[in-house]
Amino acid sequence: MMNILKRYRMFLFLVIVNALIIVFIPDVGLKTINITWNNTLEMLSVIPPIFIMLGLLDVWVQRETMIRFMGEKSGIIGIVIAFLMGSAAAGPLYGAFPVAGVLLKKGAKFSNILIFIGAWSTTKIPLLLFEASSLGWKFMLTRFLIDIPGIIIIAYVIEKLMNKDERTLIYDNALSL
Numbered sequence: 027m028m029n030i031l032k033r034y035r036m037f038l039f040l041v042i043v044n045a046l047i048i049v050f051i052p053d054v055g056l057k058t059i060n061i062t063w064n065n066t067l068e069m070l071s072v073i074p075p076i077f078i079m080l081g082l083l084d085v086w087v088q089r090e091t092m093i094r095f096m097g098e099k100s101g102i103i104g105i106v107i108a109f110l111m112g113s114a115a116a117g118p119l120y121g122a123f124p125v126a127g128v129l130l131k132k133g134a135k136f137s138n139i140l141i142f143i144g145a146w147s148t149t150k151i152p153l154l155l156f157e158a159s160s161l162g163w164k165f166m167l168t169r170f171l172i173d174i175p176g177i178i179i180i181a182y183v184i185e186k187l188m189n190k191d192e193r194t195l196i197y198d199n200a201l202s203l
Contacts, residue, residue, distance in 0.1 A: 095107055138178075140181035
């Protein structure tokens with residue numbers, strides 16, 4: 027029981043804070059409940075398709091295949107695949123992390139996973155089309171061409187700043203899920 031309370035302490039704290047807000051400032055409290063409900067519905071609409079995709083990725087793609095195309099010796103092919111996967115993805119950024127977990131389990135190179143997350147967060151195709159229509163093609167292309175090397179540089183810098191033990195711990199945590 028204590029383990030469960032410890033695990034969900036932040037959630038329980040926020041429920042208590044929300045209850046106090048409802049009691050003392052009802053208008054704000056009702057607004058927070060409404061926002062929480064809308065966010066919950068959004069998550070419930072996004073998470074199931076992501077988990078279906080993860081299940082298929084886990085079953086259909088062999089670990090050896092993932093290592094060959096996105097592993098330590100994948101080179102430019104791994105970068106391109108990670109970038110395309112992130113750019114073609116749909117949904118909010120929190121959907122990228124379960125996918126990244128599966129990529130870790132399958133043996134993808136850490137920098138390729140960071141590239142995937144970076145591409146998901148900044149170069150999604152619908153985002154690029156929206157930018158082109160509202161801010162112009164020149165802005166969109168400029169930002170996109172700056173983002174590509176930026177994402178790659180950041181991923182490799184982060185990988186180099188982490189020591190082998192830290193990366194091993196991340197991979198081990200992914201395997202234990």
